[in-house]
Amino acid sequence: MQQIDMPPRSVRSFVDWLVADYRNEDAPLGSIELLASSSPGPFQYRVPGGTAKTVEAATTPRVMDAFERWYEKCNKHVNNVAIFYFCGHGVNRGVNSYLLLEDWGAHANNPMHESIDLLRFQAGMKQCRAQTQFFISDACRVAPWAIMTSESQLGQPLIVPDSSKSRKNQNSTIVYAAGEGLSAFGEKSKQTYFTRAFIAALEGAAAERDVDRNGWRVNSWNLVEVTSKLLQWRLGGIQSASLGGDSRNTLFTMLHKTPMVPVDVKCEPPAASRFAALTLACPHYSFGRSPELGTWELTAPICNDYLLAATFRANRYRSFDLEVGVTPPLQIFTVTAQ
Structure with a gap:
């Protein structure tokens, strides 16, 4: 399969979010087992305030070793939250x-040996004491003919399912980056579209008021729904996240700062943006963009009292201003040039 450079950037972004912004009073961040494959050279990750460390490549033996360490920690307490994230070919x-690992295809007569069987993995994790589990799969879900016709057992479950040891009433959520049989997309040298949308949802696009805690929270079902909306908004409907597993709507994270909401500001006619100096301001926040062709894409904190304004270079059009609010999940504003 073709080498892609989006997964290392995507996993770095997700781990950055976990380290900086994950919040759960009942299950604070305990540890991260990180493996990543990159080219050229090994993947390195720098914890804020620390030194860069070389990360092991995501080969089958190393993934299985990392899983054993991760499982041991997750299995210590029923209130633990287990989060598994994968980005790559699928x-x-x-x-x-x-989910295809770095050494996928190493065995010519059994190439799928070096892959993770996601559903069996999720089923095997029912033996784990961690009551809340998330499996995030940022990968394609296309069905190649060679896979469809194969009669062999595909992939590694990492932990063999055993119904006699499965625990009841677990909240086990699978988040897929694409629908069944469909592709997941990315832009070269950037994060995948799914991971960008997923993190945007976590940072505020999927935020809901938590009256009991006087703050903002992101619940699992809304997280997936909003991630889908952001993907459809950016890609015109060709990719949509989907939900699987034995999912109940549950807390993914609390927000410790004002939720950030994706905003698009468009000019009509579009060519007017070449002359438009745009501002979006409220009593506490202010953003601006110099004249430039195309849509102004930004993220802005939740606020109901913004003023959107446009002034046009060389008096090409009349100045424009409009009182607007910015609320989740996203906002699209149009500046009409006259």
């Missing part, structure tokens, strides 16, 4: 997804 056979 394929489907039927409804099941297989």
Whole structure:
């Protein structure tokens, strides 16, 4: 399969978010097992305030070793939250997804040996004491003919399912970056579209008021729904996140700062943006953009009292201002040039 450079950037962004912004009073961040494959050279990660460390590549033996360490920690307490994140190539056979590891194809007669069988992995994790589990799969779910016709057992479950040891009433959520049989997309040298949308949702686009805690929270179902909306908004409907597993609507994270909301400001006619100096300001926040062709894409804190204004270079059009509010999940404003 073609080498892609989005996964290392995506996993770095997600780990950055976990380290800086994940909040759960009942299950604060305990540890992260990170593996990543990159080219050229090994992947390095720098914890804020620390030194850069080389990260092990995501080969099958190393993934299995890291899983054992992760499982041991997750299994210590029923209130633990287990989060698994994968970004890379993936394929489907039927409804099941297989996540391809760095050494995928090492065995010519059994190339899928070096992959993770996601549904069996999720089923095996029912033995873990951690009551809340999230499996985030940022990968394609296309079904190649060679996979569809194969009669072999595909992939590694990491932990073999055992119904006699499965625990009841677990909240086990799978978040897919794409629908069954469909592709997940990315832009070269950037994060994947899914991970960008997923983090935007976590940072505020999926925020809901938590009256009991007098703050903002992101729940799992709204997280997936808003991630889908952001993907459809950016990609015109060709990619949409989906939900799987044994999911109940539950807390993914609390927000410790004002929620940030994606905002698009467009000019009509579009060519007018070449002359438009744009500002979006409220009593506490202010943003601006010099004249430039195209849509102004930004994120802005929640506020109901913004003033959107446009002044046009060389008096090409009349000045424009409009009182607007910015609330989740996203806002699209149009400046009409006259």
